[in-house]
Amino acid sequence: xxxxxxxxxxxxxxxxxxxxxxxxxxxxxxxxxxxxxxxxxxxxxxxxxxxxxxxxxxxxxxxxxxxxxxxxxxxxxxxxxxxxxxxxxxxxxxxxxxxxxxxxxxxxxxxxxxxxxxxxxxxxxxxxxxxxxxxxxxxxxxxxxxxxxxxxxxxxxxxxxxxxxxxxxxxxxxxxxxxxxxxxxxxxxxxxxxxxxxxxxxxxxxxxxxxxxxxxxxxxxxxxxxxxxxxxxxxxxxxxxxxxxxxxxxxxxxxxxxxxxxxxxxxxxxxxxxxxxxxxxxxxxxxxxxxxxxxxxxxxxxxxxxxxxxxxxxxxxxxxxxxxxxxxxxxxxxxxxxxxxxxxxxxxxxxxxxxxxxxxxxxxxxxxxxxxxxxxxxxxxxxxxxxxxxxxxxxxxxxxxxxxxxxxxxxxxxxxxxxxxxxxxxxxxxxxxxxxxxxxxxxxxxxxxxxxxxxxxxxxxxxxxxxxxxxxxxxxxxxxxxxxxxxxxxxxxxxxxxxxxxxxxxxxxxxxxxxxxxxxxxxxxxxxxxxxxxxxxxxxxxxxxxxxxxxxxxxxxxxxxxxxxxxxxxxxxxxxxxxxxxxxxxxxxxxxxxxxxx
Ligand SMILES: Nc1ncnc2c1ncn2[C@@H]1O[C@H](COP(=O)(O)OP(=O)(O)OP(=O)(O)O)[C@@H](O)[C@H]1O
Numbered sequence: 342x343x344x345x346x347x348x349x350x351x352x353x354x355x356x357x358x359x360x361x362x363x364x365x366x367x368x369x370x371x372x373x374x375x376x377x378x379x380x381x382x383x384x385x386x387x388x389x390x391x392x393x394x395x396x397x398x399x400x401x402x403x404x405x406x407x408x409x410x411x412x413x414x415x416x417x418x419x420x421x422x423x424x425x426x427x428x429x430x431x432x433x434x435x436x437x438x439x440x441x442x443x444x445x446x447x448x449x450x451x452x453x454x455x456x457x458x459x460x461x462x463x464x465x466x467x468x469x470x471x472x473x474x475x476x477x478x479x480x481x482x483x484x485x486x487x488x489x490x491x492x493x494x495x496x497x498x499x500x501x502x503x504x505x506x507x508x509x510x511x512x513x514x515x516x517x518x519x520x521x522x523x524x525x526x527x528x529x530x531x532x533x534x535x536x537x538x539x540x541x542x543x544x545x546x547x548x549x550x551x552x553x554x555x556x557x558x559x560x561x562x563x564x565x566x567x568x569x570x571x572x573x574x575x576x577x578x579x580x581x582x583x584x585x586x587x588x589x590x591x592x593x594x595x596x597x598x599x600x601x602x603x604x605x606x607x608x609x610x611x612x613x614x615x616x617x618x619x620x621x622x623x624x625x626x627x628x629x630x631x632x633x634x635x636x637x638x639x640x641x642x643x644x645x646x647x648x649x650x651x652x653x654x655x656x657x658x659x660x661x662x663x664x665x666x667x668x669x670x671x672x673x674x675x676x677x678x679x680x681x682x683x684x685x686x687x688x689x690x691x692x693x694x695x696x697x698x699x700x701x702x703x704x705x706x707x708x709x710x711x712x713x714x715x716x717x718x719x720x721x722x723x724x725x726x727x728x729x730x731x732x733x734x735x736x737x738x739x740x741x742x743x744x745x746x747x748x749x750x751x752x753x754x755x756x757x758x759x760x761x762x763x764x765x766x767x768x769x770x771x772x773x774x775x776x777x778x779x780x781x782x783x784x785x786x787x788x789x790x791x792x793x794x795x796x797x798x799x800x801x802x803x804x805x806x807x808x809x810x811x812x813x814x815x816x817x818x819x820x821x822x823x824x825x826x827x828x829x830x831x832x833x834x835x836x837x838x839x840x841x842x843x844x845x846x847x848x849x850x851x852x853x854x855x856x857x858x859x860x861x862x863x864x865x866x867x868x869x870x871x872x873x874x875x876x877x878x879x880x881x882x883x884x885x886x887x888x889x890x891x892x893x894x895x896x897x898x899x900x901x902x903x904x905x906x907x908x909x910x911x912x913x914x915x916x917x918x919x920x921x922x923x924x925x926x927x928x929x930x931x932x933x934x935x936x937x938x939x
Pocket of ligand 1: 528555704705939
């Protein structure tokens with residue numbers, strides 16, 4: 342039997358390794374070695390949601406449902422001429438830098454600069470499309486994506502009538518230091534779209550050419566990073582993690598040079614462009630640059646806009662509205678990072694310019710899903726010091742929120758600043774509470790028992806010692822019945838096979854099974870609940886790499902398979918099994934490296 346004397350040791354070890362807390366304000370995060378998934382049930386097509394609410398009596402009739410379904414599908418826009426997006430609201434709300442040309446410059450007193458995408462060299466190919474985004478968010482008929490007009494639109498070579506693209510000026514703290522003006526150096530906002538549900542989405546191209554913010558960059562994105570951004574945005578959505586979305590991926594023949602070598606020679610890569618969407622692309626860095634430059638009126642204007650458009654429960658006349666806004670961002674950011682941890686997602690570059698004010702995941706660069714459980718997992722080979730290692734993400738969130746507080750300071754009174762600081766101090770508790778909930782759900786633990794934290798902590802300790810796979814350990818625990826677990830027959834479950842090699846495994850299993858036996862539910866119910874929060878498939882680097890290799894020779898089949906698989910990550914799929922997506926990663930996967938270069 343595992344002695345409880347181990348508890349302080351385990352907790353201390355996990356504090357040190359997984360969630361080491363570097364600052365005073367975080368000293369209360371301790372049992373946080375918790376990783377888990379939000380109960381993201383894969384979302385059915387929007388038409389079903391809209392037309393078959395459970396309260397709708399008509400939907401009990403098959404014919405009525407079918408006719409409504411057909412009508413809803415035919416309501417999708419079939420002609421791009423009727424698809425209307427516009428940057429008008431953004432342009433009317435803020436001063437816009439109208440200086441002609443994309444020469445690199447320091448911009449002052451503006452939130453946006455006008456800039457036109459530079460078409461990529463053709464032939465252009467539509468490598469991937471998210472049906473969910475095209476139909477469910479943009480109300481477009483999927484058939485439309487086959488047209489040349491559509492390809493022109495999503496690649497940036499053809500602007501829709503009236504479209505006046507914008508690029509956003511922002512700054513940011515990168516790897517702990519203020520980096521000054523950054524901005525959209527390779528992204529263009531094409532416009533906002535209000536869909537039939539009344540949601541406003543901002544469409545942005547990434548990789549669409551130079552802008553006033555390109556600094557020394559070429560304004561391009563390579564196939565490699567674009568495939569990863571497309572796949573991961575959609576995969577995170579399906580996992581239930583707040584994220585920007587990706588509509589399309591277009592690949593070109595335009596040569597793009599990065600620091601990538603193949604057989605000792607510099608490899609020429611090809612440019613690609615992703616059409617991505619978010620309700621807003623404003624970041625912590627959007628406010629920071631205004632505060633740093635003393636542009637307080639504009640800071641207030643941007644804050645008021647963000648609050649009015651995206652934080653609608655905040656009363657715009659409330660004298661404490663900025664404080665309430667800050668409090669919301671603090672708790673939503675804590676929740677977001679807890680979500681990341683629960684699926685083993687390491688963002689890779691948690692700079693303040695990559696932290697959204699809406700607390701959604703943005704900028705899919707050198708991210709990684711942790712395979713062997715390791716709190717020191719660093720997905721980005723350019724991050725020598727492991728600043729953004731997975732176990733430090735909660736700390737980094739705190740650092741970034743501290744920078745947000747500093748950016749808000751010019752519009753807060755002295756009393757409000759003190760209150761904001763108290764709110765920031767509460768971040769650790771919010772994070773801890775959320776992550777504890779998520780990990781309890783991952784283990785199927787209902788109610789509250791004294792040992793729950795210990796059961797989670799000990800499991801993670803065993804996983805760390807045996808380097809067992811994070812995703813599959815939880816998934817396999819979900820898929821086996823109590824009896825199968827009891828028998829410890831792990832020949833078909835490779836992660837549990839690894840885990841069970843630990844000398845304390847049987848003790849842990851005993852505790853866990855006893856805990857489950859006190860729950861008043863069937864084994865099947867427990868398994869189903871767990872399967873809904875523990876994905877069978879995540880975007881492992883080797884899977885992305887394999888799809889990238891094929892995409893580079895214009896074979897898009899694997900991107901399509903991965904996209905389909907990851908759209909239902911909680912459901913076992915034959916094709917995915919055949920592709921080995923839930924199997925032990927291949928040997929060559931160990932050599933894979935992902936850097937900032939993209
Ligand atoms: N190839 C490039 N050309 C021009 N600017 C670039 C290029 N790559 C990155 N940048 C700029 O460098 C900064 C940091 O890059 P980072 O990789 O974090 O952002 P990104 O991936 O380009 O954009 P986003 O955060 O919008 O996804 C940003 O201002 C970005 O626009």
